[in-house]
């Protein structure tokens with residue numbers, strides 16, 4: 156069996172099998188001989204040489220794809236060939252998918268599919284080709300389940316994940332991971348026994364584990380299919396060995412998590428934002444300012460140098476990485492009592508609940524700490540600890556993974572920020588994650604990054620900035636007081652058009668029908684209702700993409716782009732009424748399909764909402780002054796980063812404008 160599995164894997168990832176799976180072929184990491192004179196750490200002062208080499212191949216593919224995309228836009232008085240001939244750098248596009256559980260994963264999937272030229276009709280009714288023009292693909296928590304599922308399933312299409320010949324696609328969410336066998340309790344028990352065995356193997360190999368190991372392993376059955384124990388040995392660094400990635404025909408996937416020492420709280424101003432990419436794990440923040448080679452994490456090192464000639468591979472398990480980015484979901488496991496589960500499943504989980512204190516329950520333990528005694532960075536708690544502690548990427552309230560995309564080294568021109576957060580009481584976004592990232596640039600972790608001005612969350616709601624896509628940072632001339640000119644940000648919030656896509660973050664199972672309906676609504680969100688709300692949407696997106704380069708060469712903005720900007724750019728005004736807005740939304744009624752009643756979206760009208768609360772208060776501060784975490788809706792117990800006084804934001808924005 157093992158031989159057969161090996162043979163198949165060798166076929167699948169023929170390029171570099173040493174990177175493909177854990178040396179044990181299972182969930183446990185395995186020992187290997189260290190490379191000669193190994194040191195896995197580098198200072199975060201630039202891109203890794205591997206990323207730079209990869210970029211050359213990717214640029215060779217994105218620029219022609221973008222050329223097609225811009226030609227399709229057919230902007231008057233804009234010559235595509237001339238544009239490319241005057242460029243001084245490649246046009247770099249980043250996509251960012253927010254957290255928010257399966258809601259974020261499914262909405263994000265639809266939003267992504269409208270950008271992918273492989274999707275049926277996306278060239279005609281969407282933004283087909285934008286995905287092909289994209290360099291960076293960042294995901295966080297539920298959004299990372301999406302990007303991770305795409306990347307680790309050989310860059311499959313959303314159609315394959317959602318539907319396929321068998322009907323259900325790769326993502327079978329009809330049963331919750333806590334109840335994987337559905338009516339068949341023995342099948343559920345069997346699954347949990349397998350999970351328990353896998354984690355036991357990791358413990359037997361000498362590693363401390365955490366609830367995130369169970370969480371990541373359980374999720375893997377939904378993301379990677381159940382073959383080979385849901386690809387138990389599949390690693391995140393496998394991505395660098397796949398042919399599609401190596402020849403630059405797919406974007407650079409980035410998974411975001413936060414550092415958090417047990418017992419501490421973090422907010423965007425003092426969090427250390429980590430990224431996993433196919434080559435490395437690390438952070439650009441000055442608290443760490445270092446990266447380590449991802450495929451060797453788990454090795455015992457001091458300042459990056461292995462303590463012996465025995466190194467470790469297979470620690471960067473794919474499910475574990477996706478689980479880490481979404482580790483807030485350990486909160487679910489703490490809710491087990493309410494699920495009615497019992498017996499061995501309960502005992503398995505209880506093993507962790509009793510051996511870990513409350514402070515550890517939503518933290519992923521990385522044993523050994525790859526940054527132990529690293530010479531860069533100033534966070535002694537990270538650098539002196541035997542373990543590296545990571546938690547859900549949204550716990551610092553930056554629920555959209557923007558940090559990796561605003562690094563000057565990556566020189567991104569435009570970011571598409573897909574926000575499927577549950578900020579409001581009816582689980583819709585209110586811009587809070589943009590506010591958190593905006594504020595961060597002025598704190599000690601800002602470190603040369605820059606992000607466009609955004610308003611307070613009250614203005615987001617009252618000025619209708621969450622009822623259609625909004626552009627931020629449109630004109631560089633208005634941004635000269637920031638550390639540098641930031642990327643232009645195209646904000647795409649979740650808007651229910653044809654389905655109530657504002658489901659709870661804690662909804663753990665979705666029928667095939669629900670899943671398809673949410674994905675379709677996601678498609679409609681990023682295509683502006685299949686280009687029917689605005690037939691110029693593809694053109695306007697093109698205008699956003701070319702803006703920084705036009706400004707760089709002092710070229711005149713085409714009139715049609717100016718019109719688009721008048722329509723989509725935030726005009727810089729703030730809500731000063733000091734009122735608390737209550738808002739509700741109507742779904743486009745089914746008799747109106749194709750002719751959406753957009754006026755009702757965001758309007759202050761009474762709603763006939765069925766599945767959610769019909770109206771809600773969307774003020775910037777709740778009565779208690781505590782803010783929900785965007786990733787998870789309500790946080791149970793004392794998860795980090797939940798205390799956030801938003802009243803300061805409006806004044807901060809006002810001051811800096």
Ligand SMILES: *[C@@H]1O[C@H](CO)[C@@H](O)[C@H](O)[C@H]1NC(C)=O
Nearest residue numbers: 166167168169309310398399
């Ligand atoms: C991955 O996908 C590409 C493009 O669809 C295909 O050519 C290749 O054979 C696939 N690789 C594997 C290992 O399935």
Ligand SMILES: *[C@@H]1O[C@H](CO)[C@@H](O)[C@H](O)[C@H]1NC(C)=O
Nearest residue numbers: 185186187360361463465466
């Ligand atoms: C792996 O190496 C460590 C440290 O050298 C050792 O303690 C452990 O027993 C080894 N594990 C296996 C399975 O050989």
Ligand SMILES: *[C@@H]1O[C@H](CO)[C@@H](O)[C@H](O)[C@H]1NC(C)=O
Nearest residue numbers: 210211214215242243244245
């Ligand atoms: C775009 O990237 C390619 C490959 O990295 C490079 O050769 C080329 O000079 C870049 N183009 C511009 C305009 O900088």
Ligand SMILES: *[C@@H]1O[C@H](CO)[C@@H](O)[C@H](O)[C@H]1NC(C)=O
Nearest residue numbers: 223272273274275276278283
């Ligand atoms: C969309 O257009 C691109 C290039 O313009 C093409 O390669 C692709 O096949 C088209 N997609 C579909 C589904 O026809």
Ligand SMILES: *[C@@H]1O[C@H](CO)[C@@H](O)[C@H](O)[C@H]1NC(C)=O
Nearest residue numbers: 416419420421422424425426
């Ligand atoms: C981050 O800032 C918050 C708010 O000031 C504070 O409560 C928390 O202790 C800080 N966390 C760390 C790790 O410094």
Ligand SMILES: *[C@@H]1O[C@H](CO)[C@@H](O)[C@H](O)[C@H]1NC(C)=O
Nearest residue numbers: 440441442444532602603604
């Ligand atoms: C970022 O942080 C590092 C480490 O503290 C520091 O060396 C570097 O100069 C900072 N970069 C900027 C642009 O501030």
Ligand SMILES: *[C@@H]1O[C@H](CO)[C@@H](O)[C@H](O)[C@H]1NC(C)=O
Nearest residue numbers: 488489490491492493505508
């Ligand atoms: C679950 O219920 C049991 C018995 O009522 C209790 O002892 C235990 O602490 C509860 N566990 C959690 C995680 O709430």
Ligand SMILES: *[C@@H]1O[C@H](CO)[C@@H](O)[C@H](O)[C@H]1NC(C)=O
Nearest residue numbers: 617618619754755757758759
């Ligand atoms: C927001 O949209 C509603 C409904 O279309 C409209 O009545 C209101 O004037 C808009 N607010 C702003 C500031 O544009």
Ligand SMILES: *[C@@H]1O[C@H](CO)[C@@H](O)[C@H](O)[C@H]1NC(C)=O
Nearest residue numbers: 275276280675678685748749
């Ligand atoms: C929009 O296009 C998608 C993909 O082709 C399709 O599934 C959906 O039904 C269309 N929606 C509307 C409202 O036409």
Ligand SMILES: *[C@@H]1O[C@H](CO)[C@@H](O)[C@H](O)[C@H]1NC(C)=O
Nearest residue numbers: 241243705706707708709710
């Ligand atoms: C663009 O205009 C600015 C200010 O007028 C000037 O400093 C800069 O050199 C010009 N850049 C180019 C590429 O012409």
Ligand SMILES: *[C@@H]1O[C@H](CO)[C@@H](O)[C@H](O)[C@H]1NC(C)=O
Nearest residue numbers: 629630632633725726727728
């Ligand atoms: C930004 O710049 C544009 C053009 O330079 C100007 O029309 C606009 O009023 C400025 N302010 C804001 C907040 O966009």
Ligand SMILES: *[C@@H]1O[C@H](CO)[C@@H](O)[C@H](O)[C@H]1NC(C)=O
Nearest residue numbers: 731732733734735774776802
């Ligand atoms: C805004 O409203 C709050 C609560 O109603 C009140 O305490 C505060 O004084 C108001 N601020 C202004 C500037 O009116």
